[in-house]
Amino acid sequence: MARSAPDALLLIAPGCTHCPSVLQELSALVKEGKLGRLEVVNIVEHPEVAQQVGTRSVPWTRIGPFELEGNQSQGELERWTGHAANDTGVADYFSHLLETQRPHRVTEMVHAEPQQLDSLLALLESEELPMAARIGIGVVMEELQGEPILLHSLPTLLRLSESQHASLRADAAHYLGLCGTNAARPRLQELLDDEHPDVREIAADSLQEID
Template sequence: MSHSHPPEVLFLLATGCHHCPMVLESLTQQLKQGDIARLDAINIVNSPEVAQQLGVRSVPWTRIGRFELDGVLSPKEVAQWVERAGLETGVADYFSESLAAQRSDKVIRWLEDSPEDLQALLVLQQNDATPMAARIGIGVVMEQLEGDPRLSHALPTLITLSRSKQANIRADVAHYLGLTHHPDARPVLLQMANDSHPDVREIAEESLVLLNNASG
């Protein structure tokens, strides 16, 4: 494996943690191979303030690049996440696995720093391989961000997806467009209110009402 910019890794462990040595060994091997640039391992028994600052409640805990990973990682999973840290698709993979594990909070924290990555979230929406739990999680994230200016980053992709051949995707998009509270969503929703599918029409009309209420 080769990275133009190998990721840095932070690993939290604790004395007596049964699984921590295995994960640390896998990370050390990646460091020796040159696949990660730096490995910082911290024993939270001696430095509890680090765990407190990061909001970490259990170990092992690993941050590879920006990917925060809870629990045990096999050598294969460690190598996979190290590789994903250098791939354009890595963010979407991280979102998918976080949402499938019902950790929408991770995705929302990520979007606080990088709202442009909403595009990666919506890529999952149109990917047939996205697990149902992750699809549900996308809706949870979008609803928690209702009215947030960050949702404006999603508008170009939502407008494109509003023309999807799949009615279920168009229905979700109609819902999300309303959540943006953005005036540019209105003409798209007006078109979707005449969609060939009744569910899409109904949700588009509900979202138009939402937009009207949001605009006061």
């Protein structure tokens, strides 16, 4: 069920090339009823707001839970507004963050809501996933190594380890090792007999990691 229109925050600064166009597009979404409220802050006058959200660049936009850096097209702003209104798009947002080299933001979101690990790992099953995002998933998982939060990913990783794609089985084997739990040991031992040498090697490394 659709929620009420989300609110938006836009940070701008004098001389910013793209700020006027983003402001215009967001204002149009307010007029159309797709955004409930738009707050615009000049960070030269209120630098504390930029510090609070952790950015030094403008335009910077937050629509619902989604934080967007830099220039955004009308289509992109409408897309994220729709996701925010309907509680969708978390996986797309993770991909966006990883492609723009912000894995730390993904880690923060997963810490806040551990169940979102499933949305992150589900990206691995997309054949269209950019390499930058795939690498970023590895960065996030390694940042979480040894934390109890990774246990939330165990059922998903066990399922991914059954994939017909060797690269996905290899990723799953690596991440099972990062979980550091004996519950992953039986599947990793099975992967020692995998048909692909990379999977066998990673499974062996992961078993050593658990030990």
